[in-house]
Amino acid sequence: MGLIKKVPVYAERIPGGGIVATQLESLLSHSQACSMWYLLFATACCAIELMCTGASRYDFDRLGMIFRPTPRQADLIIAAGTITKKMAPRLRRLYDQMAEPRYVIAMGGCTVKGGPFYYDSYAVEKGIDHIIPVDVFIPGCPPRPESLLEGCLHLQKKIKSQKLGDWHEK
Amino acid sequence: MTKEELKDKVLNLSQGMLTYSDSGVFDLMFEVKPENLTKAAVLLRDHEELRFDFMNNITGVDTGEHFEVVYSLASLSNKTRLDFKVVLPYEGAKLESLCEVWKAANWHEREIWELYGIDFTGHPNLTRFLLPDDWDQGHPMRKDWDAPDFVRMPEL
Numbered sequence: 249m250g251l252i253k254k255v256p257v258y259a260e261r262i263p264g265g266g267i268v269a270t271q272l273e274s275l276l277s278h279s280q281a282c283s284m285w286y287l288l289f290a291t292a293c294c295a296i297e298l299m300c301t302g303a304s305r306y307d308f309d310r311l312g313m314i315f316r317p318t319p320r321q322a323d324l325i326i327a328a329g330t331i332t333k334k335m336a337p338r339l340r341r342l343y344d345q346m347a348e349p350r351y352v353i354a355m356g357g358c359t360v361k362g363g364p365f366y367y368d369s370y371a372v373e374k375g376i377d378h379i380i381p382v383d384v385f386i387p388g389c390p391p392r393p394e395s396l397l398e399g400c401l402h403l404q405k406k407i408k409s410q411k412l413g414d415w416h417e418k
Numbered sequence: 419m420t421k422e423e424l425k426d427k428v429l430n431l432s433q434g435m436l437t438y439s440d441s442g443v444f445d446l447m448f449e450v451k452p453e454n455l456t457k458a459a460v461l462l463r464d465h466e467e468l469r470f471d472f473m474n475n476i477t478g479v480d481t482g483e484h485f486e487v488v489y490s491l492a493s494l495s496n497k498t499r500l501d502f503k504v505v506l507p508y509e510g511a512k513l514e515s516l517c518e519v520w521k522a523a524n525w526h527e528r529e530i531w532e533l534y535g536i537d538f539t540g541h542p543n544l545t546r547f548l549l550p551d552d553w554d555q556g557h558p559m560r561k562d563w564d565a566p567d568f569v570r571m572p573e574l
Contacts, residue, residue, distance in 0.1 A: 334550045367571040370558035371549070374567065 256412050273412045280323075281407040282312040284351070284400070287322035289342065292329025294356040294390040301393040311400055319345040324403070325380075326396075330358040330365060331373045343380045351407070353399055354382045357389045364389065421446060424498055431465055432458060436502060448502040452513055455504055459519045462491060462500070469493045470500060473516075476526035478534040479503075480561045485511050485536055506536065515541040533559035 255272060259265035290298055302308045302315065316322045319342045331339055343350070354376050357363030365372035376382060383406060386399040419427075425446055428436055435458045436448040450458045462470040474490040485506040492499045504513060515538040516523040527538045528547040535557035538544060546553065555565050 334548075367569050370555075370563070370565065370568060374569075 253412060269412065274408075276412070277408050277410055280349070281404040284311070284313050284324045284403070284407075285316045285322050286313055286324040286326045286353075287319050287342065287346070288315045288317060289325050289339070290328040291331060291335060292356075292358065294328035294358075297390045297393055297396060298326060298328045298355065301396050306393040306397065308397075308400075311397070311404070313400060319343075320347065322346055323349070324351045324353065326353045326355055327359045327376055328355045328390075330363070331376050331379070332371045333373055334371070336373050336376075336379050339376065340379050351384075351403060352376075352380055352382045353384045353386065353396075353403060355386045355396060355399070356391060357387055360385050360387050419496060419498055424500065427467060428462075428500070431468065432461060435461070439503070446500050448500070450502050450504050452504050452506060456514050456516065456519065458502070459489075459516050462502075463519055467496075469495050470498075471495070473520035473522045474499075476516075476523060476530060478530040478536060478559065480534060480559065482561050484508060485534060487513060487530065487536065489516075511536040513538055515539060517541055533557055535560065 256269040259269040354360055359376045362372050362374035384399045384403050386395050388395050435454045436450055439447050439449040441447045462468050470491040470493045472492040472494050474492055477488040479486040486503050488503045490501045515527055527541055530536050531538055531544055532547050532549055
């Protein structure tokens with residue numbers, strides 16, 4: 249990642265090098281946005297909609313989104329479903345195991361703000377944004393596949409708009 | 419066996435250990451004094467004409483005045499069902515464990531112990547069950563329970 253970040257610095261020293269940097273930038277962000285492999289992290293009924301989105305009617309694959317069963321191969325967590333306080337450390341651990349750059353979609357009311365379990369619940373985490381950083385929130389209980397696709401398109405737009413220098417390191 | 423027959427049979431055989439308590443919700447609801455619990459349970463399980471060999475579940479209830487522990491039983495051979503409850507005071511709620519009578523009681527009692535703080539004496543493994551391992555905020559199913567991030571449903 250550090251090498252890619254330095255490309256514009258070196259490329260712009262040679263005449264016409266700016267074009268190389270720009271082309272490389274759009275190539276990289278385009279290919280990254282079009283092959284978002286997501287970690288299957290489905291803890292409640294939102295999983296049904298996630299499965300439906302993955303199946304042939306809505307066909308997630310055409311966005312380049314293929315599920316991975318391991319965080320090591322995933323670029324994205326789609327947190328689909330209620331996160332309980334007991335589950336929260338596991339979600340954090342899975343997020344930490346993913347390679348940079350990594351993204352998070354919070355799918356459904358539960359992951360946004362606790363959803364139907366906001367009141368009178370001792371066990372449910374009120375929003376996953378205080379466990380891991382979230383890129384896109386998708387409200388709904390559960391959101392329809394169209395909403396999920398819309399959220400993924402927003403995430404793609406976000407990835408495509410980032411500059412080489414933005415590739416964040418922690 | 420009809421409902422009335424079963425009711426009469428249980429009342430006759432239990433010699434006052436089980437008293438009928440009609441809650442209007444359950445099919446047949448009896449009440450047992452805490453000190454008679456194990457004796458009543460063994461009678462219901464072992465008596466030739468009752469044979470309640472299957473324990474469906476145990477439920478804890480906080481009514482706001484006292485605790486109730488509700489046992490739901492079924493007899494697979496007689497095809498009958500029965501519930502009975504034990505009323506416990508708030509202070510020092512304590513009950514005999516029924517793990518020896520029905521093995522299935524083990525997890526149910528752990529759960530009630532954890533969520534209501536009702537102590538089950540003689541339980542083989544009364545440890546943390548459903549809540550996070552580092553939970554230190556008391557017993558969340560009690561009516562008077564509260565926590566910093568706990569939001570009560572507003573009156574509508």
